[in-house]
Amino acid sequence: MNKPKNKAAVVKVKSDIEKSVLDFLKKGMDNEIFDAVLIPMKVPAGDSFAYVLIKDKSLLKDASYLPPVMPVQGANAVSSITRLGKGKMKIAAVMRPCETRATVELTKLGQTDLENIILISMDCPGVLPLSDFVNDSKKGMKLFNESIKKEEDKEMRPVCQICDKSSMIAGDLHIGTLGAKKDTFFVISNSDKGDEILSKLKISKNEDLDSWLSKVKNISEEKLKKRKNAHKILKSQVGGLDNLLDTFSQCINCHNCMRVCPVCYCRLCYFDSDKVKHPSDDYLMRAEKTGSLRCPSDITLFQMGRMMHMSLSCVSCGMCEDACPMDIPVAQIFSMVADETQDLFDYVSGRDIEEPLPFVSYKEKELEEMEDAA
Amino acid sequence: MERKIGVYICECGPNISEKIDIDKVIDAVSKLDGVSVAKRYKLLCSEEGKKYLLDEIKKQGLTHLVVSACSPRDHEKTFMEICEKAGINPYLFQMANIREHCAWITENKDDATKKAIRMTKAAIRRVRYHSSLEKKEIEGNPDVLVIGGGIAGIETCLQLANSNRKIYLVEKTSSLGGLINNFEKTYPNMVPGSDIIKQRIEDIKKNENIQVFTDSEVEEIIGFLGNFEVKLKKVSEENVPVEFNVGAVVLATGSSVFDPEKTPQYGYKKLDNVITSLEFEEMNKSGKISLANGEKPKTVAIIHCVGREKVGYCSDICCMYSLKFVRYLQDKIPNIKVFNFYSDLCIPGKTYQKFYEQTIEKNVDLIRSTDINIEKKANKISVIYKDENKNKKTLSVDMVILSPAVIPNSDTNKLAEITSISQGDGGFFAEEHEKLGPVSTTTEGIYIVGSAQGPKDISSTIIQAEAATGKILTSLIPGKKIEPEIKVSHISESLCIGCKTCLSVCSYGAITFDETKKVSVVNEVICRGCGNCVAACPSGAASIKHFTFDQLYQELVEAVQ
Amino acid sequence: MKKDDEFLPKIIAFLCNWCSYAGADLAGTSRLKYPPSILPIRVMCSSRVDPLFVIKAYLGGADGVLIAGCHPGDCHYEKGNYYTRRRFAVLKTIAENLKLESDRLKLSWISASEGPKYAKVATEFTEQIKKVGENHTKNQIFL
């Protein structure tokens, strides 16, 4: 992976980008480069989207490569298909950059098998908050399309507004719309698999990528600024135990954040296991210390435990916040924490499948600032 | 290891080959994932067929076997044995019943072929998810505990006792023999009861393999076939209980009779010369049938079916012994007049009919009657009744003999609790199956003999004793280990949440609860493998070997495809 | 002789080993005729049939699901079929409430000696399913 990205292929847009992307995928199936496509599709009721594994080409026309919401994290979809084995089908999986990055993390964790998967990402404008969308999908669609047209992100989810990796390529192919000439888009290859597909489709990658690279560079730098700033503010709000407790005060312990988190892959979460179930006198004792004990208890323990477990792999996809029935800014908090923990090892989750997980590797000389010099 | 499934389709002579296009089936399945060979053969269950299959498994180096042929109820065992011979685990095998369930019931050959393909595919898919199961063997103690020293218990002991099998006979009273001791004669051949019982009791005492505990009661029985821990206690004594281990238990606690005081209309205990059958047997045995005033009765009424409505069943033996009483009376008191009041006569079988006909030849009136009331009238007793036409009539006699219904022995309830054997109609011990398991119970290794299971006469009691003996001798062979059911349930300790749903649906008490770990545990020796607990468990903690969720679900998926 | 276009239902039949499967065998050995729509799945006791199997079968596109066991009181495992009946009743009630064509589900007691009954049930149930028509969940993508 990580081949020099100075050249890319270019595809002419016929009516609109969506159709052309789908057309590109259909070509892939026609030429039997892949047997199926994993891609979001509007659900029959039209009020949301879901990933669908498509084998019958005729279904492709209803797919949408850039849905306005993220009801399921693509990484979970890929792992659902390949966790028990790569299978016989070659599958093109179309998803957003944060989803491909989560997929890469899950691969490191043995939850997916990418051998027969072709990961295709695209420049991501962000997605809308899920609950608002499902309650008025028409309005949602309108909002989303306008935001794209105006290149605005104020309607998008908070984590999306501060995402500096919205065009990071972790997969095999990437649909680049930024900086592309009118009525065209780039198809950027990021792996041998990617190259192979392009050549099989006889699409030569002779187009200069500088325009895309510089546009992406600008956006991510600008977003990174926003991100650092946002984290700074957030830190002042949730930093310190009291603030933290206050932030989670409405948490009802439904563990939704964990359930929808792509990198929370345990079959039975530690915080649902027997290890967190105690005899009555234990709860009583804790109540007596302070006069009363909030129930369900151990909310903060759960949240911090989760940070410990997954912040190194967190891709700031925002699923947790979407799923939180109490609108706790979980995703923003986790993205803040994740940035810092990942910085420790100069690790970026999902950036590169070759990068080992920090917790399964070490350097002889590192983290000295954490050690007691004496 | 790579899966190599061999699929063999039996022509079963013309039975299958004429109804199903076997080659089409072979084409349809031979390309399937994991199938390394698919072939047809004329008759797989024949000697040469078996040999052919054996060689194939070896030659092809098969890991799994699928046979599309007849019903697994016919030949599953046959082919499993071949697998074992060929060195693959017999449970890596699946049968598709394309004869009974397809070839024979389908009109049209196309349809039959399509269905056969479907069934074979399903079998192939299922077998992919089979896993090897190993035979379990546990030490089986051949010794037997027999509870009850009546004819039922005695007969069972004598049948069972042999050089290398110890029998423990427990009797709560001080002497063996039970009710028969009182019978001067027994129907239909009027042999003295003593003739039947005396010699047997002698034999018991002589036999050093039989250890008799009189005045003793069973306190505790814990375990399963081949291994029951038994505790005895001497009645009315505070001594330490006797403890020993047996492989099987026989319940032969017999029966007693309904108490006529519960049916006041018969005047029992209120009027002189109204006695029960058992009292009459004793009186007769003593040789002196007489009224309270010492005189001989000239007229006697025998009332059948006393308490029948109350218990709700026909006691089966009363009619016969009531007729036997007629013989007693006629032998001892010439030209005595006897009246038998009955509601239905129960005279089954070839010999009984003859006995009945001979008995009623002289001086006997059989009166079909209802609503009987017995009252004192002067120095006589009058029997007031409605005849078949519902006309009220009265008849006065010197003596009335009541033939009360047969009921379970008093200590049946206590034993039922100790052995956790359920009680059926009327409180008798419940057999495993009315038709198919008349002497077995729901607990393997515990059997019922004689009237502990329901009213019985001597001959059918003997039959049961022999039946139970047969069961025990074949299931517990000295020196031979017992092989409990292999396809049993298992409950995952890590998944069980301890809601005890499984405990309440298990018919066999095979599941216990580990109070410290708060999880259910299956006793694999007791479990019969019905799978009820598996379907009952909401969290999939319970599973059953060879009928796992995966195996059945994958079979299903293929079948509906 | 049936036309090829005629709809032949796919009916999953869970048969308990001791009664209903034996009954089905008897139907075969007595050469009784019934439609090839029935696809038998053998279980030791009808109480092994997890309602989830039935749901799976229905969502998987089975046109009908038959659960058959020993007659009440005759269960080889004493009382398994009583629980089967309760589970079935619950499932059927759910299906009725959600208008999920509950006619596709059937519970039947067939003893080892009731070959004719098995053939009768198989035929009648198939006819019933033909009236209900094909189960279209098999074409659903968004399950």
Add this chain to the structure above:
Amino acid sequence: MTKAIVINKTADQGLTEVLKFLLENDRVKGVFTLKKINKEGDVSYSLITNADDLKDSVPFYPLMPVNAAKILSRFTLKGPSDVPIVAVLKPCELRAFIELVKREQGSLENLFFISSTCAGVFPLEMGKERLIEKNLSKYFEKIKKLEILDDLRPVCRSCEEFVPYNADMTVKLIGENIDKKSIIFLNTKKAEKLVEGIKLDVSEKDLDKKTLDNFKSKRAEEKKKIFADIDKKTNGIDGLIDLFGRCIGCHACREACPICYCKLCEFDSSDCEYKPSNYEIELRKRGGLRVPPGTVYYHLGRLDHVTISCVGCGSCEDVCPVDIPLSAIFKKVGESVQKMFDYIPGRDPKEDLPITTFEKEELTEFEE
């Protein structure tokens, strides 16, 4: 007639006084009740051991942050409480706990239950938006007039089981002047003993049956509407796909459901994972398949697992991030299944669960 404590205060204040008495006089060692936990006035269940902390308690705050049965179950899962504890909960929460106890997921030992005639609660959403405070007065005005407030959760608006079973004390919370007078009925000897010597006037009273029946009939009306409405939606497989299509598979409904008590849910287990070959089969059949699959299967399966014991507490719907009308579906199905066994979940701890027992002669209409 039953003994009842009468206090000229609001129900909240009145009961809080009683609770205070219980803690201060060591009648109980702890109190489970709703309590304000921060300056924003967010409310959560708390285990209170110090009488002073009762000042923030709001026992009858019209919100169900979580179903209290889950909390009590967690509290007594590893064994009964060694010391007396009193819990204030809603009728449906109490019923749910009884159902859990039947499944060995908790213990009644050493627990006292205080409940109320329940007027229903607001959606969790409003708690999140902190809108409840503003609506409290409206809430009480409505119940005083025995009217049903539209803002309440549908499952509450249609609840006919608003009088608690198995409560040691029942607080009157439906009917006139509940804001001036709190009446606390002592249903059990246990309860009478518990408050023995309390410095409050105890008199003989009765829950006004007429009022409750009147209220119940209004609820029944509401239920008819809600059921009729959901009945239109639960229309065969297409209806279910429309209803559950938006489900994101977070299984929050199960997490929040008091009856879902499994350590590992069947639907998270390997049983429900599709093998590659299963995907191939499904694709051959359907041409395409939603991933992860099994959305409808999950909801149908969960329905089958919990329907017998569903108390219609509405937690599932409260936590659903995409607002699927789960409670109406589960309540409607639950009631018809329970009716079949003449079973009311949580009515009586001694009643067997219908799935763990059977009658030889029953349900013959289902068999052939």
